[in-house]
Amino acid sequence: MTDDPLKRRVTSFDVARLAGVSRSAVSRAFSKDAVISDATRQKVLEAASSLGYRVNFMARSLQTRHSNLVGIVASALDSPFRSRQVKIAAREFLQRGFRPILMTAETEDEVEKLSEILFNYNVAGILITSATPPSTIIAECSRLSIPIVLVNRGLEMDDVDTIQIDIEQSGRLAFEMLTSSGARRLAALQPIAPSYSVTGRAKYFIQTCEQENIPVQQFFTDGQDFAAGRRAAHTIAESVLAGDAGLDGLFCATDTLAFGVLDTLRHDYGIAVPGQLQIVGFDDVEQASWGSYQLSTIRQDAEKQSVAAVEMMLNRIKNPNLKARNIIHSVTPVYRKTTRTSHGV
Numbered sequence: 001m002t003d004d005p006l007k008r009r010v011t012s013f014d015v016a017r018l019a020g021v022s023r024s025a026v027s028r029a030f031s032k033d034a035v036i037s038d039a040t041r042q043k044v045l046e047a048a049s050s051l052g053y054r055v056n057f058m059a060r061s062l063q064t065r066h067s068n069l070v071g072i073v074a075s076a077l078d079s080p081f082r083s084r085q086v087k088i089a090a091r092e093f094l095q096r097g098f099r100p101i102l103m104t105a106e107t108e109d110e111v112e113k114l115s116e117i118l119f120n121y122n123v124a125g126i127l128i129t130s131a132t133p134p135s136t137i138i139a140e141c142s143r144l145s146i147p148i149v150l151v152n153r154g155l156e157m158d159d160v161d162t163i164q165i166d167i168e169q170s171g172r173l174a175f176e177m178l179t180s181s182g183a184r185r186l187a188a189l190q191p192i193a194p195s196y197s198v199t200g201r202a203k204y205f206i207q208t209c210e211q212e213n214i215p216v217q218q219f220f221t222d223g224q225d226f227a228a229g230r231r232a233a234h235t236i237a238e239s240v241l242a243g244d245a246g247l248d249g250l251f252c253a254t255d256t257l258a259f260g261v262l263d264t265l266r267h268d269y270g271i272a273v274p275g276q277l278q279i280v281g282f283d284d285v286e287q288a289s290w291g292s293y294q295l296s297t298i299r300q301d302a303e304k305q306s307v308a309a310v311e312m313m314l315n316r317i318k319n320p321n322l323k324a325r326n327i328i329h330s331v332t333p334v335y336r337k338t339t340r341t342s343h344g345v
Contacts, residue, residue, distance in 0.1 A: 010053045019047035070098045070313070071118035075106045075130030078225055079256060080285035081302060082129065085151070088306035089127060096314060098124065105130045112137055119144065125313045128153065132196070147316035149309045154196030161312045162326045165197060165300045170282065170331050171204025173298050174251040177280045177333050179214065181341040183249025187217035187239065189232055189261065190253040191224045198224055201282060202253045217247065224253065229260020236261060237269045240277050248277060255281040255288050258295055262338070279338040294337035304329060 012026045019026070021040060028034035029044035047053075070093050076082045090100045101121065103114040111130055115137045118126055125147040132153040141148045142159040150162045178186055186209055190202035202218075209216035217239065221232040229252065239247040252258035258281035265271040273279055281288060284299035308327055316322060335341060 010051045012053070014051055015044060015047045015053050018051060019043045067122045067124060068098050069121050069123045070100050071115070071121075071123045071126040072100050072102045073105050073111055073114055073118075073126065073128045073130055074102065075104060076224065077104055079254070079283075080287060081255070081283040081300070084285070085129060085302045085306050088303055089310055092307055092310040096310070098314075108132065108134050115140075119146070124317055125149070127151065127309055127313060145320055147313050147320070149313045149316075151305060151309050152197040154200070159324060161316060161324050163305055163309045163312065164326065164328050165201075165305075166328050166330055167197060167200040168204045170201040170298060170300075171206070172208050173331060173333050174201070174205045174280050174282070175208040175212070175214075177296060177298070177335070177339060177341075178249035178251065178278055179212075181249075181274070181278055181339040183278045183339075185215050185245065185247050186249040186251070187219055187236070187247050188251045188253065189219045189221065189229070189236065189257055191228070192220040192222060198253045202251065205251050221257070225256045226260040229257035229262075230264045231260075232257070233261045233264035233268075237265055237271060240265070240271055241269070246276075250277060250279045252279060252281045255283045255285045255295060255297055257281070258297070258338075259287065259293060262293060262295070273338050274340050278340060281338075284332075284334050288334070289336070296336045296339040297334050299332045299334050301329065301332075 012023050016023045016026045021044060025036065025040055026044050028036040029041045072086060072089055074082060074086050077086065086102065090102065093100045101118065101123070103117070105111045105114050111128065111133045115126060115133060119140065123146060126141065127149045129151040132150065133148070138148065138160055148160055150160060152164055153162065175186070188202040188205050190199050206216050206218065219232050219236055221228040236247065236250065250261070252261060258279055262273060262279065265277065266273060271277055279295070281295045281297035282300075284297045287293060288295040288297050312325065312327070
């Protein structure tokens, strides 16, 4: 008799029978913090291995209120900073015994749809680094007792924990880095689509320029990546080449925008950086330190942000009645070779 290709799935009952233990012992053997003797755990693991058994976490979640699954809703994963942020968060969840489900969303509507999907998985929590979720999602998370943590989203509510950078400090630092290096005719390059963190830092840069009576221009682009920087660079070049009144200092709201601008100005227009134009970026992604760029920038700490977000969520899972927290992280200037001052002053 040949084996049935559609043979039934191995269950925890099969493992318990082979190992000579109860089904609850099988469950404890696969639970990180459960009380079970080493000998019993080893018998269960050996039986599971021989049968090809894998824990069905979806089925387990039906037996409890929530699973050990957590949702990560992110956008702009082509951004080196965002991809590092998500990678660190996923690593931290895994090390703490949770299993992340990654979903990508660029708009509030997409965040709402994907959050609804995550509810169906009985997730233990949701971390959102993309567009701010609508109030209906916040309310549903509260009703279902699902912790939600927002990273660099401009939303403060009673039931929502948030991690944010100091965007006012970010704008001031960009101004100080350029003006301390001698720039006096400034501009900001930012995406046209508003966001709390990216366009927010440009907003405070412009506000600081106006408060200090320094002329400032605004350039807008349709994204925040390398290609968007290249597209915007042609208009920026015209302003740099406008003679004595030409632009001499530029704040790019992301490093990847700055890379596109740098390559276009240098190679297509022969503009010297920092000789004719000084440039400051934001994020301090790995590529900013590469020899081709050596970009002066402002560092936001992806490691610190992601670890704090995971810890905040796990604290909320253990203590659901904790008061919501809003943590604000400072940013740090990094001077390299796209400003005339290549060190802090």
